[in-house]
Amino acid sequence: MSGSQQHDxxxxxxxxxxxxxxxxxxxxxxxxxxRDGKIAAIGASALDVGVDxxxxxxxxxxxxGFVDLCCNLREPGNGQKGNIASETRAAAxxxxxxxxxxPETSPVNDSGAVTHLIREGAASRGVVKVLPIGAITxxxxxxxxxxxxxxxxxxxxxxxxxxRGVRNARILRRCMAYAQTFGLTVMFSPxxxxxxxxxxAHDGQIATRLGLLGIPEVAETAAVMEMLLLAEETGVxxxxxxxxxxxSVEMLVDARKRGIQVTADVAMHQLVFTETSxxxxxxxxxxxxxxxxxxxxxxxxxxxxxxVIDAIVSQHQPHDSAAKQAPLPATEPGLSSIESVLSLGLQxxxxxxxxxxxxxxxxxxxxxxxxxxxAQLAVGAPADxxxxxxxxxxxxxxRTLMSAGIHAPLVGIALPGEMKLTLVDGxxxxxxxx
Amino acid sequence: MTxxxxxxxxxxxxxxxxxxxxxxxxxxxxxxxxxxxxxxxxFIEVGERSIKKxxxxxxxxxxxxxFESSTRTRSTFELAAKRLSADVLNLDxxxxxxxxxxxxxDTLLNLEAMASDMFVVRHSQSGAPHFIAESVTPGVAxxxxxxxxxxxxxxxxxxxxxxxxxxxxxxxxKVAIVGDVLHSRVARSQIRALNELGAAEVRVIAPGTxxxxxxxxxxxTVEYDMTKGMRDLDVVxxxxxxxxxxxxxxxxxxxxxxxxxxxxQDKLALASPDCIVMHPGPINRxxxxxSAVADGPQSVILNQVTNGIAIRMxxxxxxMGGQVAERQQKQVDHxxxxx
Numbered sequence: 001m002s003g004s005q006q007h008d009x010x011x012x013x014x015x016x017x018x019x020x021x022x023x024x025x026x027x028x029x030x031x032x033x034x035r036d037g038k039i040a041a042i043g044a045s046a047l048d049v050g051v052d053x054x055x056x057x058x059x060x061x062x063x064x065g066f067v068d069l070c071c072n073l074r075e076p077g078n079g080q081k082g083n084i085a086s087e088t089r090a091a092a093x094x095x096x097x098x099x100x101x102x103p104e105t106s107p108v109n110d111s112g113a114v115t116h117l118i119r120e121g122a123a124s125r126g127v128v129k130v131l132p133i134g135a136i137t138x139x140x141x142x143x144x145x146x147x148x149x150x151x152x153x154x155x156x157x158x159x160x161x162x163x164r165g166v167r168n169a170r171i172l173r174r175c176m177a178y179a180q181t182f183g184l185t186v187m188f189s190p191x192x193x194x195x196x197x198x199x200x201a202h203d204g205q206i207a208t209r210l211g212l213l214g215i216p217e218v219a220e221t222a223a224v225m226e227m228l229l230l231a232e233e234t235g236v237x238x239x240x241x242x243x244x245x246x247x248s249v250e251m252l253v254d255a256r257k258r259g260i261q262v263t264a265d266v267a268m269h270q271l272v273f274t275e276t277s278x279x280x281x282x283x284x285x286x287x288x289x290x291x292x293x294x295x296x297x298x299x300x301x302x303x304x305x306x307x308v309i310d311a312i313v314s315q316h317q318p319h320d321s322a323a324k325q326a327p328l329p330a331t332e333p334g335l336s337s338i339e340s341v342l343s344l345g346l347q348x349x350x351x352x353x354x355x356x357x358x359x360x361x362x363x364x365x366x367x368x369x370x371x372x373x374x375a376q377l378a379v380g381a382p383a384d385x386x387x388x389x390x391x392x393x394x395x396x397x398x399r400t401l402m403s404a405g406i407h408a409p410l411v412g413i414a415l416p417g418e419m420k421l422t423l424v425d426g427x428x429x430x431x432x433x434x
Numbered sequence: 435m436t437x438x439x440x441x442x443x444x445x446x447x448x449x450x451x452x453x454x455x456x457x458x459x460x461x462x463x464x465x466x467x468x469x470x471x472x473x474x475x476x477f478i479e480v481g482e483r484s485i486k487k488x489x490x491x492x493x494x495x496x497x498x499x500x501f502e503s504s505t506r507t508r509s510t511f512e513l514a515a516k517r518l519s520a521d522v523l524n525l526d527x528x529x530x531x532x533x534x535x536x537x538x539x540d541t542l543l544n545l546e547a548m549a550s551d552m553f554v555v556r557h558s559q560s561g562a563p564h565f566i567a568e569s570v571t572p573g574v575a576x577x578x579x580x581x582x583x584x585x586x587x588x589x590x591x592x593x594x595x596x597x598x599x600x601x602x603x604x605x606x607x608k609v610a611i612v613g614d615v616l617h618s619r620v621a622r623s624q625i626r627a628l629n630e631l632g633a634a635e636v637r638v639i640a641p642g643t644x645x646x647x648x649x650x651x652x653x654x655t656v657e658y659d660m661t662k663g664m665r666d667l668d669v670v671x672x673x674x675x676x677x678x679x680x681x682x683x684x685x686x687x688x689x690x691x692x693x694x695x696x697x698x699q700d701k702l703a704l705a706s707p708d709c710i711v712m713h714p715g716p717i718n719r720x721x722x723x724x725s726a727v728a729d730g731p732q733s734v735i736l737n738q739v740t741n742g743i744a745i746r747m748x749x750x751x752x753x754m755g756g757q758v759a760e761r762q763q764k765q766v767d768h769x770x771x772x773x
Contacts, residue, residue: 208646209460211560211583211619216647280445280568281561325539325569327562329582 010052011035012426017057017387020357021377022064022365032062034383037426042379057387060420063360064375065097065128065384067367069187069265070241070313071338073099073130074404075121076114077106082318082404084118087338088126090403092422092429094314094339095363095386097128100371103135104162110135110146112154119155127429128422129384131371133187134159136175142167145175149182157371160187160241163288163333165223167193173230180236185370187239190223190248191215191289200329202290206275213329215290221247228255231262239370240264242315244289246299252308263370264308266300267315268341269409271348273297283324283331284407287315301353304362311367312345312359314338318405336405339396343415346390350416356390383426392418445567447756449763454756455567455576456749458585459626467630471595473748474741480517481743490751491520494551498524499542500579501557506715506739507579507589511554514746520552538562539570546571552754553577560584560619575757577749583619589714590623592745594631596738597669600710604631608666608706611654612639612695613673613722616646616684620714621673629653639663640695643684660695664704671712672697672722688721698724702732710734 012034019030019042032039033046040046071091074082091099101118103109109118115132122130134151136159138144148159159179166172166188179186196219201207203214224240228251231238243249243264255262269287274294277285285291303309317334324331341363348354368375377385393414398406422430443462446455453466480486496515500508508524515522527541545553552575555563560582567576580586594604601607609628615621615638628636636654638645650656657663664670679685697711711723711733719725728735 203647205648205651208648209622209652211581211585211622211646213583214647281564283565322537325537327538327557327559327565327581329559329561330538 013051013054014057017060017062019062020360022375034426037383039379039381039383055421060387060389062387064364064377065386066095066363067375068096068099068314069311069367071099071316072102076117080320084121085125086404088128090339091128093402093419095342095388095419095422097384097424099128099130101130101132102162103133108135108140110138112150115151115154115156128424131157136161140164145178148179148184152182152184158185158187163189165191165193169226176230176234176236180234185237185239187241188227189241190220190227192219192223195219200286201278202275202292204275204293206278217245220245220289224248224251228260232260238262242267242289244270244292246296249299249303249308263310265311265313266309268312268344269335271301272344281328283328286328286331286333287335288333305358310370312362314341318403319407324407335409336403336407337409339401340408343417346416383423385423387421389418389420390416394418448760452756452759453752454760456587456753457563457567457578459587459623464630470591470748471598474595474744477744477747486517487519489519491518491754494520496520496522496552497545497550498554499527501527504556510742511746514743514750518747518751542566542570546574550574554579556580558582575753580619583617585623586619587623588746588749589620590627592738592741593624593712594627595741595745596734600734604633607633607668608635609633609669610637610639610663610667611671614644614675615640616644618673625652625654637663660701664701667705667709669710675718675722692721696722697727699726702727712738
């Protein structure tokens with residue numbers, strides 16, 4: 001099984017299955033004709049045409065390709081953890097056709113030159129579309145403005161702080177005002193560095209019992225409040241990345257009522273796991289922001305259901321084993337998660353916590369909207385789509401995972417959601433058939 | 435949807451409930467804790483003999499791995515291992531391999547390759563002994579000698595032994611733990627042990643800056659005012675205050691801390707007349723405790739040290755027993771599978 005090769009399918013027909021086009025009701029046996037990288041026809045007439053290849057999607061869901069607003073490809077600079085080839089293949093296996101690449105590379109993506117490097121790497125070795133996010137400050141040090149206009153011209157779709165804070169509110173305010181000048185969206189992970197300090201776990205019952213250094217909820221909520229106020233004042237388009245607290249969701253609701261231009265995302269693992277995942281010091285679940293309480297998890301889910309949270313992201317952070325093979329406090333945060341996002345989401349659907357259209361919306365239309373793009377499967381649109389069997393099972397393991405990072409949230413357990421086919425501009429980025 | 439918190443017992447107990455590592459008191463029942471205390475009682479007598487040795491660990495190699503410095507704990511572990519007739523290797527890791535860039539895993543795998551049977555581990559990071567027992571050397575018995583802020587289970591058990599010697603029971607006892615609970619692995623283990631053994635009330639007495647969030651969930655009540663908190667106490671346990679706590683804006687000054695939370699003779703007079711005074715050491719005289727109290731008739735601080743050897747002998751012999759039983763079981767399983 002390998003999804004690495006790209007096959008140019010000049011024309012391809014998909015029969016059977018149920019289409020969630022991202023807008024209307026699901027359509028059974030839609031009939032999809034793909035030609036020259038675009039969707040050429042939808043409907044019974046699409047099936048009468050002679051094509052080079054045919055794909056039988058019987059029993060499967062056909063959906064727009066997933067869009068990830070937060071993905072670490074580890075290139076340039078962290079080859080021991082992953083690279084564009086391995087991590088875009090993992091993305092395609094997860095059903096993603098577009099990923100935003102975090103600016104936290106080495107060197108940091110704070111100049112057009114690094115952006116070009118990433119885009120060239122993606123063009124030559126990547127199998128999905130890669131949209132770089134630029135660093136909002138030079139070196140992500142939180143002190144000096146980056147060349148934002150240069151980043152934009154080189155192809156960055158937004159600027160952000162990765163997972164690092166910005167040292168003070170004055171610089172934050174100037175970052176926003178400067179980004180606003182060029183119509184750039186700013187993507188911030190809200191964390192007050194002084195309050196988070198050396199913490200690495202949710203400041204709650206598990207941290208108290210195990211003596212872990214806590215990151216209090218207020219480390220996030222104080223930063224969310226500050227960013228909302230500054231966004232309101234500067235008029236910048238603000239996207240809050242990976243919110244983790246119930247209180248943050250409440251503040252988002254209030255901010256939207258006030259007319260502040262703000263969108264937000266949550267990492268899939270925040271919707272599934274809580275602080276109790278650390279109860280036996282399992283370093284895989286060392287993530288940042290930390291997994292929080294059950295009440296937070298429920299509020300985040302409600303936020304996705306209500307559309308207050310626009311997108312679910314993978315927050316994919318592949319690591320080499322040395323990064324996780326140490327006592328919990330000494331490990332690096334992050335999960336190799338992009339291949340498990342759909343499966344975890346389908347578990348939420350099975351548990352009645354999320355509907356399938358809502359899950360798919362938060363993986364397609366929602367994140368595409370944040371990027372001012374469309375993720376609709378319509379005639380004339382790029383053929384970026386995935387086909388998966390929601391009832392088919394697969395078991396994450398070193399053999400089945402395409403990512404160089406093996407620390408997936410669930411390993412050795414059969415999960416729902418077998419990815420059958422991922423097309424990017426009509427080309428096969430992943431196929432279970434090989 | 436969320437997984438239940440897994441119990442640490444899949445790690446530290448054998449299939450039939452014997453100790454094979456000693457990582458935390460979480461999940462250990464009253465019966466096992468009492469068993470440890472009873473076993474320790476039987477070893478106290480060994481310390482009173484002219485030849486203070488029993489052959490329970492003869493031929494076994496115990497490595498004291500102290501990634502964080504310690505005098506008292508390391509000495510008592512060393513004495514305990516020697517009284518059990520083990521070969522003992524003391525490694526002060528903070529100044530050895532890891533400072534040359536060797537990873538913790540590599541250091542331990544090398545020591546395991548020297549046919550070690552037991553590692554006594556002290557580490558500054560919470561969960562380090564769990565990590566070693568689970569991922570590095572599961573075939574070596576791991577004894578937690580204090581990890582970060584998490585647990586110090588042998589200290590808590592020697593404190594329980596001391597309380598039982600002086601009070602004869604746990605039922606109905608009112609116990610206070612005073613001072614820096616936030617940073618204290620000792621307090622976490624003590625609260626757990628006292629709850630499991632049936633103490634009537636565990637009170638923590640400290641300012642808000644030295645208490646972890648939702649500390650009540652551990653099974654204790656909170657009192658900010660020590661003069662109120664001393665009432666009806668049967669046992670008062672003072673915690674050591676590190677001098678660096680003034681730097682992070684946790685406390686204003688040693689003087690104010692001593693005035694409010696130091697155990698003076700005046701404050702001790704508010705407790706029950708037969709209240710005993712305990713301290714895990716080392717003591718900061720005049721910071722958390724008045725000298726006259728530390729050396730006074732109600733103080734049992736030196737008994738704690740003596741009991742430390744007996745408790746560590748008990749835990750080491752029990753864990754070695756479980757580890758050997760596990761090895762034999764695996765051998766039987768292996769041969770059964772081949773037959």
